[in-house]
Amino acid sequence: MTRTVLITGTSTGFGEATARLFASRGWNVVATMRRPEEGAALAGLDNVLVTRLDVQDQASIDAALAAGIERFGRLDVLVNNAGFGLFGVFEGTSRDKIREQFDVNLFGLMDVTRAVLPHFRAHRAGVIVNVSSGAGVFALPMISLYCASKFALEGFSASLSYELASLGIAVKVVEPGGVTSTRFGERSGGEAARAAVPADYEPFVTAAQEVFAGLRAARADATSDEVAEVIWTAATDGSDRLRYVATDDIKPLVAARRETSEDAYLAFMRERVGPKTGQERPGRGEAA
Numbered sequence: 001m002t003r004t005v006l007i008t009g010t011s012t013g014f015g016e017a018t019a020r021l022f023a024s025r026g027w028n029v030v031a032t033m034r035r036p037e038e039g040a041a042l043a044g045l046d047n048v049l050v051t052r053l054d055v056q057d058q059a060s061i062d063a064a065l066a067a068g069i070e071r072f073g074r075l076d077v078l079v080n081n082a083g084f085g086l087f088g089v090f091e092g093t094s095r096d097k098i099r100e101q102f103d104v105n106l107f108g109l110m111d112v113t114r115a116v117l118p119h120f121r122a123h124r125a126g127v128i129v130n131v132s133s134g135a136g137v138f139a140l141p142m143i144s145l146y147c148a149s150k151f152a153l154e155g156f157s158a159s160l161s162y163e164l165a166s167l168g169i170a171v172k173v174v175e176p177g178g179v180t181s182t183r184f185g186e187r188s189g190g191e192a193a194r195a196a197v198p199a200d201y202e203p204f205v206t207a208a209q210e211v212f213a214g215l216r217a218a219r220a221d222a223t224s225d226e227v228a229e230v231i232w233t234a235a236t237d238g239s240d241r242l243r244y245v246a247t248d249d250i251k252p253l254v255a256a257r258r259e260t261s262e263d264a265y266l267a268f269m270r271e272r273v274g275p276k277t278g279q280e281r282p283g284r285g286e287a288a
Contacts, residue, residue, distance in 0.1 A: 004028035004076050006068050007079040008032050010042060011035065015033070018232070021229065029042075029045075030067070055111065056104065061111055065116060074123065076126060077126070077128075078113065079129045080130045086143065089205065092196040098145055102149050105150065116128075120169045125169065126170070128171045132150050132154055133146070134250035135150050137250075140212075141204075141273060157172075157242070173243045174243075174246050175243060176246040177249040178215070179222050211273050222248065253269070
């Protein structure tokens with residue numbers, strides 16, 4: 001029987017590349033996105049159903065699952081890929097934008113997962129692949145809300161994996177770093193442009209932007225296709241492995257977080273990504 005995957009956020013980036021990869025390897029693909037008109041190229045592929053799914057709209061989630069099951073008979077894998085990143089200082093980010101960050105990256109993912117679980121339980125089988133980020137492992141300046149949403153995703157995924165293992169359902173987490181062949185940065189940049197930055201933060205913001213420029217310059221040329229291959233592996237390897245680091249650029253930072261002491265990790269990160277503003281931190285006994 002041909003297997004079927006449902007993928008969220010397939011209009012661009014990792015989602016589109018993953019949809020193409022699964023389709024090329026003979027799978028049925030339910031390629032979902034907020035605006036299905038952007039998926040015309042995917043719709044032209046064999047065994048691909050392009051349909052609307054907005055993770056902030058429960059009715060669209062239910063309709064997309066129903067459409068996929070009606071078309072292909074069953075679902076075997078869910079890839080939760082839809083997401084975006086806020087960039088800017090926390091204090092300058094509105095409550096509404098913070099809520100949207102979590103609605104898309106975490107609560108929407110939970111809603112899609114909850115909707116598919118009865119189907120997976122009925123078959124005592126299924127794989128859920130949650131696309132996280134290196135920012136779900138280590139924290140970077142200027143993306144505190146994005147980090148918070150991805151740290152939460154990581155904890156949710158790990159806990160959920162214990163709950164579902166006895167039902168034959170696997171949970172996997174894929175952790176990519178920065179990939180330039182997506183439109184992720186475009187939306188992050190747009191969100192940053194709309195954020196208010198209190199003047200006191202301006203030296204920090206300037207320094208942080210220099211840090212990110214350095215990280216981008218040192219980044220390996222990972223592609224969405226390479227991340228899609230890791231998603232494929234996570235979905236099909238049949239193992240009980242939970243986490244998959246998807247790009248080489250973040251491996252040193254992941255290793256620092258997971259394989260060293262807390263003090264060593266913080267020293268490593270502060271040296272690597274801590275912007276230098278020229279301002280001394282208050283010493284003991286001084287007012288902060």
